[in-house]
Amino acid sequence: MSGRPLFAVVGHPNKGKSSIVATLAADDSVRIGPEAGTTTQARRYPMRVDGQELYALVDTPGFQRARRVLHWLRQHERGAHRRAEVVRQFVASHRDTGEFPDECELLEPILEGAGILYVVDGSVPYGPEYEPEMEILRWTGQPSLALVNPIGPADHLAEWQAALGQFFQVVRVFNAVTAEFRKRIELLRAFGELQEPWRGVLAQAVRLLEADRTRTRRLAAHTVAETLAAMLAHRVERKLPARADPTGQKAALESEFRSDLRRLEQRCRDRVETLYSHRRIERQEAGLPLVDEDLFAERTWLVFGLGRRQILAGGALGGAATGAWVDAHLGGLRCLRGGAWGRDRGGDGLVDGGSVGTGAGDGRAAGGRLITAGPTRNRNFPHVVFNRARYHHWLVARRTHAAQSVLAVRGDPRAVLPPLPGEELSTLEKIFDRLRRNPEATAVQGELADRIAAVFARDDDLGDARVDSAAGRRDPPPIANIGA
Numbered sequence: 001m002s003g004r005p006l007f008a009v010v011g012h013p014n015k016g017k018s019s020i021v022a023t024l025a026a027d028d029s030v031r032i033g034p035e036a037g038t039t040t041q042a043r044r045y046p047m048r049v050d051g052q053e054l055y056a057l058v059d060t061p062g063f064q065r066a067r068r069v070l071h072w073l074r075q076h077e078r079g080a081h082r083r084a085e086v087v088r089q090f091v092a093s094h095r096d097t098g099e100f101p102d103e104c105e106l107l108e109p110i111l112e113g114a115g116i117l118y119v120v121d122g123s124v125p126y127g128p129e130y131e132p133e134m135e136i137l138r139w140t141g142q143p144s145l146a147l148v149n150p151i152g153p154a155d156h157l158a159e160w161q162a163a164l165g166q167f168f169q170v171v172r173v174f175n176a177v178t179a180e181f182r183k184r185i186e187l188l189r190a191f192g193e194l195q196e197p198w199r200g201v202l203a204q205a206v207r208l209l210e211a212d213r214t215r216t217r218r219l220a221a222h223t224v225a226e227t228l229a230a231m232l233a234h235r236v237e238r239k240l241p242a243r244a245d246p247t248g249q250k251a252a253l254e255s256e257f258r259s260d261l262r263r264l265e266q267r268c269r270d271r272v273e274t275l276y277s278h279r280r281i282e283r284q285e286a287g288l289p290l291v292d293e294d295l296f297a298e299r300t301w302l303v304f305g306l307g308r309r310q311i312l313a314g315g316a317l318g319g320a321a322t323g324a325w326v327d328a329h330l331g332g333l334r335c336l337r338g339g340a341w342g343r344d345r346g347g348d349g350l351v352d353g354g355s356v357g358t359g360a361g362d363g364r365a366a367g368g369r370l371i372t373a374g375p376t377r378n379r380n381f382p383h384v385v386f387n388r389a390r391y392h393h394w395l396v397a398r399r400t401h402a403a404q405s406v407l408a409v410r411g412d413p414r415a416v417l418p419p420l421p422g423e424e425l426s427t428l429e430k431i432f433d434r435l436r437r438n439p440e441a442t443a444v445q446g447e448l449a450d451r452i453a454a455v456f457a458r459d460d461d462l463g464d465a466r467v468d469s470a471a472g473r474r475d476p477p478p479i480a481n482i483g484a
Helices: 017-025 066-075 080-094 101-111 128-139 157-164 181-192 196-233 247-275 298-304 308-312 319-330 381-397 422-437 442-460 464-471
Strands: 006-011 043-049 052-059 115-120 144-148 170-173 236-240 351-355 369-373
Touching (some): 006 017, 043 196, 157 170, 170 181, 196 422, 247 381, 381 422
Parallel strands (some): 115 144, 144 170
């Protein structure tokens, strides 16, 4: 692609310029700090899809001596038609003097043809000290767009929009930390309207970004489907001598089995985050109590498992699952622990006692006993895993690369992610059954991935308005499953 647009992100110090760059370049390596002066030199960050650069942003230092710079420019003015020349003369005269290092650093990419992205903080009042900066940028003659980036409560948007509209062709409110994908796309389209040569280039960039988003979502769905198949098939075995008492081994085997399932889930999360180019996310249980708490904790089953109404209605799982619901809700996790020894005690349990064979026949005399943990036969289990994966994907997919804090939840997940219809749940259950019988079946995994991708696509369309309204809900729907 020729004629790739370049945008210089400029403004007052500590107003979120680096956060804007991180979000629009999808790059979490951009250095972001709360202190002023984090950026001291201009640095270019390209936005690439499949190795192809679509556009680039330049993170710049903040203005430090704007009034003095504007005074110099006015002293050397030679008419409005030559103002860009005067700015160029200023940079050439002061580049090596050390007198205006920040202003020279931020003006150079603009003089080289970069469009201007002027960033202000809509949570602080507008003041006349910003006007010299905006006037200097106007002197460059480059296409420009102003972004109001509310770092705190957006209490001063109206005054900022009124002032910025006098200096810039386009003014947008854009929160770098919370801006979802479609808002980033809208901003690129707005930039395409500023300069005719950019229009087609940025329209193509938008198409490529949207296609990449769809592809990433599908890869994430395949990752979840493969993980579900692996977790449904997983088992742990331990060989015991012929006369050994297995009682003392069963608890350790069960613990190993559960730890393996947790590792599979954690690996799935890591892969999904990497697919969305998030390589620095810190996940903490305190930050994500409903996602990062123990997979086998009772709270997890109550929040992410199928709800009582769904199961007792016989919809998704039918009568066989009623006991699982009673176990999870009335007996802690008796479905995994209370009747824990399977064949030894006749329950639908976790650990089975068998024998180890070394040749023909059952092998009892020659090989001793074999105890196994798994595969899990709890029919609620894949729904728990799927809904935890769905919730995690939603958090990661909407997270910007400026959000470099602990991954956190805003509002109640049961309110922001709508329930799946009963028919869709029934289809999922049938696929889970087929996976239990043949976990290696790639066609079944592919069918599950298609279903998951469709759910992820619908979740991706949920906007900030729904999230904000859900956050204020005092009484979320009494459902126990984000997807149920």
